[in-house]
Amino acid sequence: xxxxxxxxxxxxxxxxxxxxxxxxxxxxxxxxxxxxxxxxxxxxxxxxxxxxxxxxxxxxxxxxxxxxxxxxxxxxxxxxxxxxxxxxxxxxxxxxxxxxxxxxxxxxxxxxxxxxxxxxxxxxxxxxxxxxxxxxxxxxxxxxxxxxxxxxxxxxxxxxxxxxxxxxxxxxxxxxxxxxxxxxxxxxxxxxxxxxxxxxxxxxxxxxxxxxxxxxxxxxxxxxxxxxxxxxxxxxxxxxxxxxxxxxxxxxxxxxxxxxxxxxxxxxxxxxxxxxxxxxxxxxxxxxxxxxxxxxxxxxxxxxxxxxxxxxxxxxxxxxxxxxxxxxxxxxxxxxxxxxxxxxxxxxxxxxxxxxxxxxxxxxxxxxxxxxxxxxxxxxxxxxxxxxxxxxxxxxxxxxxxxxxxxxxxxxxxxxxxxxxxxxxxxxxxxxxxxxxxxxxxxxxxxxx
Amino acid sequence: xxxxxxxxxxxxxxxxxxxxxxxxxxxxxxxxxxxxxxxxxxxxxxxxxxxxxxxxxxxxxxxxxxxxxxxxxxxxxxxxxxxxxxxxxxxxxxxxxxxxxxxxxxxxxxxxxxxxxxxxxxxxxxxxxxxxxxxxxxxxxxxxxxxxxxxxxxxxxxxxxxxxxxxxxxxxxxxxxxxxxxxxxxxxxxxxxxxxxxxxxxxxxxxxxxxxxxxxxxxxxxxxxxxxxxxxxxxxxxxxxxxxxx
Ligand code: SF4
Numbered sequence: 001x002x003x004x005x006x007x008x009x010x011x012x013x014x015x016x017x018x019x020x021x022x023x024x025x026x027x028x029x030x031x032x033x034x035x036x037x038x039x040x041x042x043x044x045x046x047x048x049x050x051x052x053x054x055x056x057x058x059x060x061x062x063x064x065x066x067x068x069x070x071x072x073x074x075x076x077x078x079x080x081x082x083x084x085x086x087x088x089x090x091x092x093x094x095x096x097x098x099x100x101x102x103x104x105x106x107x108x109x110x111x112x113x114x115x116x117x118x119x120x121x122x123x124x125x126x127x128x129x130x131x132x133x134x135x136x137x138x139x140x141x142x143x144x145x146x147x148x149x150x151x152x153x154x155x156x157x158x159x160x161x162x163x164x165x166x167x168x169x170x171x172x173x174x175x176x177x178x179x180x181x182x183x184x185x186x187x188x189x190x191x192x193x194x195x196x197x198x199x200x201x202x203x204x205x206x207x208x209x210x211x212x213x214x215x216x217x218x219x220x221x222x223x224x225x226x227x228x229x230x231x232x233x234x235x236x237x238x239x240x241x242x243x244x245x246x247x248x249x250x251x252x253x254x255x256x257x258x259x260x261x262x263x264x265x266x267x268x269x270x271x272x273x274x275x276x277x278x279x280x281x282x283x284x285x286x287x288x289x290x291x292x293x294x295x296x297x298x299x300x301x302x303x304x305x306x307x308x309x310x311x312x313x314x315x316x317x318x319x320x321x322x323x324x325x326x327x328x329x330x331x332x333x334x335x336x337x338x339x340x341x342x343x344x345x346x347x348x349x350x351x352x353x354x355x356x357x358x359x360x361x362x363x364x365x366x367x368x369x370x371x372x373x374x375x376x377x378x379x380x381x382x383x384x385x386x387x388x389x390x391x392x393x394x395x396x397x398x399x400x401x402x403x404x405x406x407x408x409x410x411x412x413x414x415x416x417x418x419x420x421x422x423x424x425x426x427x428x429x430x431x432x433x434x435x436x437x438x439x440x441x442x443x444x445x446x447x448x449x
Numbered sequence: 450x451x452x453x454x455x456x457x458x459x460x461x462x463x464x465x466x467x468x469x470x471x472x473x474x475x476x477x478x479x480x481x482x483x484x485x486x487x488x489x490x491x492x493x494x495x496x497x498x499x500x501x502x503x504x505x506x507x508x509x510x511x512x513x514x515x516x517x518x519x520x521x522x523x524x525x526x527x528x529x530x531x532x533x534x535x536x537x538x539x540x541x542x543x544x545x546x547x548x549x550x551x552x553x554x555x556x557x558x559x560x561x562x563x564x565x566x567x568x569x570x571x572x573x574x575x576x577x578x579x580x581x582x583x584x585x586x587x588x589x590x591x592x593x594x595x596x597x598x599x600x601x602x603x604x605x606x607x608x609x610x611x612x613x614x615x616x617x618x619x620x621x622x623x624x625x626x627x628x629x630x631x632x633x634x635x636x637x638x639x640x641x642x643x644x645x646x647x648x649x650x651x652x653x654x655x656x657x658x659x660x661x662x663x664x665x666x667x668x669x670x671x672x673x674x675x676x677x678x679x680x681x682x683x684x685x686x687x688x689x690x691x692x693x694x695x
Contacts, residue, residue, distance in 0.1 A: 004656075004663050011667040029610045032632075036611040043682070044578040045693055047669040050678025054578075057668060095657045096664075098590065098615060099582040101693075256672050269672055346554040353553050360555035 001082060007092070009082040013062040013073055014108055016256060017165070017221060022054040022103035022138040024248055025160035025216035035097065035104075035136030037160060037216075042103050055106035055140060056096055060084055060121060064110035069177040070167070070226045072258040073110050083112075089125050090133065097137050104138030104160070105129070115146030115185075123151060126158040138216070143189040145181060152192045161216035161248070164189045169234045173227035176263050190245045193218050197246075217248035224278060225271040226255035226264060230301035235281050235292040242285065252278045277303035283449060284309055287341055288334045306397045310449045311337040314374055318389050321374040322381055326355045338371030340448030358382050365448075370396065452492040454481040455533075462525050462533060463502035465495045469537055470544075478533035509540070513548045523566040528599040528624075535561055572596055573603045579683075580608075580619055581692050583658075585651040589616040593645060593690050595623045601637055604628065609635045620645050658692050665693040 023041030043052035061083035062073040072079060093105045107125060109118050122141055129135040141159040143152050156162055164186055168174045171183055193214060200213035220241065222234060238250040254270035281303060284290040288310070295309050296302070304312045314321065314337050323332050325347055333344040346364040350356055358377040362368055373383040373392045385391040453469055455461035457480045469476040477490075486492055509518045517540075524536045539562050542550055553559050582590035590612075601621050605628055608619065613632065620627040620640055627640035688694045 004660060007660055008663050008667045011664050015668045015670055029613070031613050034612065034614050036607075038577065038607075040574075042574070042578045045665065045691065046679045046683040047665065048676060048679055049670045049673040050675040050682065051670075051673075052682065053665070053668065056664065092660065095655075096661060098612070099584070099657060099661070100578075100580045100592070100612075101657075101661050103578075254673075256670065272673065349552045350554045353549065356555060363555050363557075363560050 003088060003092075006082045006084055006088070007058070009080050010059045010062060010084060011057065013079075013110075014057045014059045014106075016072070016253060016258075017057065017106075017108060021161075021219070021249065022140075023216070025138060027136055027138075027160060027212070027215060029136050030134070033134040033136055034094070035134075037136070037138050038103070044100070044102055054103045055138065056093055056102045056104070057106040058084070058089070058092075058108075060089065060107060060109035060118075060125070061112055062110045063112050065113070066111055066178075066180040068167075068180065069259065069261050069263055070223060070255065074259070077259065086121070086124050086128060090128050093129060093137075094133055094135065097135070102137075104135075104140070106140040108142035109144070111144065115144045116148055116151060119144045119147035119151040119155065123155045123158070126155060130158045140216075143193065143218075145185040145189060147189065149188075149192050152189050153196055156193060156196055156214045157211055159214055161219060162189075162193055162214050163219045163221070164193075165221040166237075167221060167223050168227055169222050169229040169237050170227070173229055177226065190218065190220070190241075190247075194245050218245070219247060219249040219251060221251040221253055223255050224252050224275050225267060230296075231274070231278060231281070231303050232292070232296040232298070232301040234278060235285070235296060238282060239285055239292040250282060252282070273305065274303070277305075277309060280449060281309045284313075288449070289331055290335075307393075308337070308449060310335070311370055311396060315389055315393055318387065318392075322376045322383075322387060323374065324376050324379065325361065326351050326378060336371055336374045337449070338367035338369065338374075340365070342448060450490040451476050452484070452486075452490050453478045454484055454492055454494045456480075456497055457482055458497060459522065459525055460499060460502040461495070461497040462536070463505040464498050465533075466537060466540060467498075467501040467505050468495055470541065476534075476537065477531075478537060479530075480533075513540075513543050514551075517543055517548055517551065520562055520566055523569050523603075524562060526599045526602060527565050527569045528597070529565070532565060535565065569598045569600065569603070572598050573600045575683075575687070576600060576604060577607055579687055579691060581690055582617060583649070584653045584655065585648055586616075586653070588614070591618045591620065591645070591648050591652075593620045593622050595686075595689065596621065597686075599624060601626060601628045605635050605637075618648070662693050662695075 021041050022037070023039065025037040026039055027037045029036035041054060043054050045053040047053060061081075062079070063081050063083060064073050064075055067075045089105070089107065096102045097104065107122055109122055111118050122144070126139055126141060129139065139159045140161040140163065141155055143155070143162045143164045145164060166186055168177055174181060174183055196213050200210060203210040204212070222237070224234070241247045241250055252275045254272045254275040255265070255267065256270045257264070257267045281295055284295060285292065290313070295313055303309055307315070314335065323336065325333070330344055330348055333339050333347055334341065339347070343364055343366045347356065350360065350364065355378060358380070361371070361377065373385070373387060381387070383392070385395055451472070451474055453465050453476055455465045455478065462478070465478050469478060481494060484492070506518070509521065521536050521540065524532050524539065535558070538558050542558050550556065551559060554563065576594060576596060580592045580594060582592045585591045599621070601619065604619070608617065608628065609630055612630070616632060617630050618627050618640070622642060622645065625639060625641055626637055628635065628637050
């Protein structure tokens with residue numbers, strides 16, 4: 001099989017891993033050697049689905065000894081199979097990198113022979129890149145669940161980021177859909193990586209020259225919509241991961257139905273709206289000081305389809321509002337729907353010189369459409385309706401905004417998630433296809449909520 | 450109305466600021482090369498004077514701040530029609546109210562300055578990714594770009610650091626200039642389109658472009674197609690030099 005065929009098969013097989021980020025690492029570049037990393041990450045291209053291409057994201061092989069129900073590469077599937085040699089991966093990476101196609105390599109693999117063997121092969125690739133080619137670009141390496149601690153440790157000396165995909169957000173789901181994988185085996189490498197990071201940080205305090213260990217931190221991915229887990233379960237899990245394992249990012253991947261199976265939901269298309277709400281919720285955890293249990297609870301375990309999580313929260317906590325933009329502390333400004341991190345910073349900066357007028361707010365990038373109901377400006381309230389939950393809710397709920405691919409029939413069919421509020425949308429009416437883009441779509445990407 | 454014209458260099462621009470600043474009358478500033486005269490305005494060409502330019506530079510640096518000087522440089526590099534005039538208004542504002550006026554994110558001039566700088570840096574950051582090299586000799590690479598802003602000067606550090614062991618040319622075909630690096634030095638110099646055709650002829654035939662196209666196609670998730678989103682990240686105007694798109 002020629003290289004092009006292999007590349008086609010093994011990048012196709014890797015594409016459902018959503019993380020392509022090249023951020024967070026500050027490996028020092030060396031004059032006379034190839035490569036550098038950029039703390040903010042760099043996108044080199046964008047695919048027609050709107051995702052960033054930053055890394056050469058491939059599997060080393062898609063031959064697998066396991067049989068996870070949701071996975072296209074599972075043992076019992078009849079798909080094209082291929083395997084790269086170490087040299088092929090190194091050649092591709094170096095030559096793509098020299099042409100500025102990529103930031104580096106994201107190498108993952110299905111499980112061949114056993115976890116240790118697989119991890120060893122992956123490590124060989126990164127070792128060759130770093131030691132023989134002195135490659136200083138970004139490397140994201142999968143830690144294979146079940147691989148030994150020593151192997152994980154060795155790999156971590158060469159990678160910028162490592163990740164272990166949890167994929168399924170609960171024990172029950174894991175047993176159902178990935179019977180070969182054990183929860184402990186997934187969390188074990190995470191723990192190892194975290195401990196090694198701490199250890200190396202300590203060492204670097206003593207010796208400047210001590211090696212770095214996974215400087216870009218670790219991340220994971222959760223599949224959304226393949227199992228009945230609620231948004232509350234998922235977001236609480238993320239919260240724990242950020243706290244306990246100091247994860248840099250949790251990625252959410254709307255389940256794309258690649259297989260059929262009795263334990264799998266019958267989705268017609270991936271639940272991308274739900275994924276979108278989870279990303280918004282995730283930003284609120286990481287940058288806005290929210291806790292998962294403030295945003296969702298047992299009574300409301302799912303995000304509102306129609307309102308972003310921050311607006312939902314504010315409406316449920318209307319007694320805290322309105323706040324005065326010229327006085328409110330930064331952390332309260334952050335809680336106002338329509339005021340993002342940058343907006344809040346600009347408010348704090350500008351009001352040091354003179355009190356802000358209401359007209360100024362728009363210039364600072366505040367989305368007044370949402371913010372007006374939650375603030376006063378020089379004690380005056382500018383909302384076009386009274387501060388009343390149902391009135392504001394009515395006015396902020398879009399009339400037609402369902403994404404085409406998020407047609408609720410499809411999501412409801414299996415788990416009957418209580419996604420549809422008993423509102424103004426009749427299920428029997430054809431959806432208006434011209435209004436398929438959510439107004440708040442970019443917020444899940446920029447984090448300005 | 451009075452239009453001041455200059456040679457397009459940053460020194461030239463600073464010299465122009467030197468003469469325009471004290472005037473009561475409203476002055477607009479343009480590059481001579483792209484200026485189209487009109488009947489209603491008088492125009493005057495300002496010759497670059499290094500000492501005047503240096504005085505303005507030092508004055509901004511000491512009386513205002515490094516970051517204000519930096520903003521002015523970015524405004525100049527934005528290469529937008531009214532940007533030089535915006536720079537003049539900005540400097541006037543800063544001298545009048547003091548450098549702290551930069552905090553007033555609600556002030557219209559400050560806001561326009563911030564937005565302009567942001568646009569420029571957004572494009573710089575985009576081109577960290579969108580530059581596509583072709584190999585035209587052993588370890589020697591050429592790339593063509595056509596950015597909206599004059600971003601080459603802002604991209605030098607990044608590319609030098611990253612590709613320090615290869616020779617490369619990044620050619621701004623719109624402005625006929627190129628960033629050239631020979632594993633030692635990096636500089637910007639004039640380069641015509643004709644010259645670049647010569648260079649392109651030397652391209653070494655390899656299949657990495659083909660392989661990258663294969664990768665680009667295979668990594669797309671068809672079920673999630675969203676051209677609007679794609680376009681917002683990677684506007685069509687950049688497609689011409691992106692080898693993976695055709
Ligand atoms: S281990 Fe499971 S998820 Fe991974 S490649 Fe094999 S079948 Fe797919």
